[in-house]
Amino acid sequence: MPVRIAAIDVSHWHSVYDAAYLKHLAHMEDVIVVAVQDADTEVAARRAAAVGGCAVYADYTVMLRQEKPDFVIALGRHDHMARTAHYxxxxxxxxxxxxxxxxxxxxxxxxxxxxxxxxGFAAVPLPQRYSPFVKQAQVMLADGSFGRLSHGYIRMNRFSSARYPAWDSPWMLDPLASGGGCLRNLGMHGLDILMMLVDEPWQVTGAQLGSNALRQPVEDFATVMLRSASGVLATLEVGNAYPRRTAEGANALPTRDRLLDGADGEWKLCGEGALLMAKDGLLRVVRADSEVSLPGEPDGNPAVHVLRDTLQAWRSGRRPPAGARDCLRSVRLIDAAYRLAGSPG
Incomplete structure (x- = not known):
């Protein structure tokens, strides 16, 4: 029997944009999306139509009681998430x-x-764990290629936060609802990978926020400096300041039907014996006597991998591939960075 899935607070953009969980689920033969919920039922109806049609609810408690799904995709505003998770x-x-x-x-x-x-089974999607950079770094850590680690560097500068209101999530620009801007939304990807590759306590040693580019109440760029217990240094840069907004040009604003593209990103892990870099779809491995380039594009869609692995873990009675405690480790560092940096602007 297919897994019956219901989705909560589907006005969140990841329901059908970017990660697009509902669209991926709709194409899985062993899954059926039976219902979606959002307080804005017009948005919920659009999301339902995007996945081929299903029941629409305004109240997720009613939806869960009536539909009795096997599994739930929970989205929504950041300030509503904890209440939903407890329920x-x-x-x-x-x-x-x-x-x-x-x-x-x-x-x-x-x-x-x-x-x-x-x-309880509470999973969190962390798709960067499936990246070629992470896989290559794990191989090189296991075989000792890096030697003593020196530092890591991660930059993820994505397109304008104008996408949030265009994609039915204007609350992302309200710090009381979102808890912050690009650092709160994007920072976890980089921090999770740092802690995954260097599995020891990390401390935030410096942070700064800026909102000069977009002049929103939340930051559009953030820099965080970190040190691990063994002395590995790291720098995380995240932003919403990538100037190209759509495939149709820099002057075209995002709409519900126009996906944005492009980003400025770079990932590095460096040690005494090797440097691994990921940029522009390529991996570079630099050693004292050699330098090689490897494919750097993901093998398939990372969001699909997350969904597949999560559902398989649940079916098998195993813990989720990434869970609430993994999320907590990164959120603690993000909170520490906000405390050090203060308000953006």
């Missing part, structure tokens, strides 16, 4: 919840405590 855990629904699972680390810690007390 799902209290009522025994396994779920995949979009990061950051709450407005701050205190909220996410409450979810972790309940997951561990109840044995």
């Amino acid at each position: 799902l855990l209290d009522h025994g629904f396994p779920f995949l919840m979009e990061k950051p699972m709450g407005i701050d680390a205190a909220e996410v810690a409450g979810i972790v405590a309940k997951v561990e007390a109840t044995g």
Whole structure:
């Protein structure tokens, strides 16, 4: 029998844009999206139509009671996420919840405590774990290629935050609802990979935020400096300042039907014996006596990998590939960076 899935707060852009979870689920033969929910039922109806039609609800408690889904995709505003997660855990629904699972680390810690007390299944999508950079870094760490690690560097500068209101998520520009801008939304990807590759405590040593480019109430660029327990240094840069907005040119604004493209990104891990870099779809491995280039594009869609692996883990009775505690580790560092940097602008 196919897995019956319901989705909560589908006005979140990742329902049908970017990660586009619902669209991917709609194409899986062993899955059926039975219902979607959002307080804005017009948005919910559009999302339902985008996946071929399903039931639409304004209240997720009613949806869950009536539809009794096997599994839940939980999206929504950051300041609503923790309440939703507690409801799902209290009522025994396994779920995949979009990061950051709450407005701050205190909220996410409450979810972790309940997951561990109840044995509930609470997954978080962290698609960068499937990147060629991570896979190559793991190989090189395992075979000792890096030697003593020196530093890591991650830059993810994506397109304008104008995409959020265009994609039915204007709350992302309200710091009270989102908990911050690009650092809150994008920072977890880089921080999770740093802690995955260098599995030891990390400390934020410096941070700065800026909103000069877009002049929004939330930051459009952030720089965070970190140090691991063994002395590895790292720099994380995240932003919404990539100037090209759509495939139709820099002057075209995003709309519900016009996807944005492009980003400025670079990933590095460096040690005494080797440097691994990912940029512009290529990997470069530099050693003292050699330099090679390798393919750097993902093998398939990372969001599909996340969904497949998460559902398989749940079906098999295993823990999620990435869970609430993984999310908490990154959110704690993000909170620390905001405390150091203060308000943007």
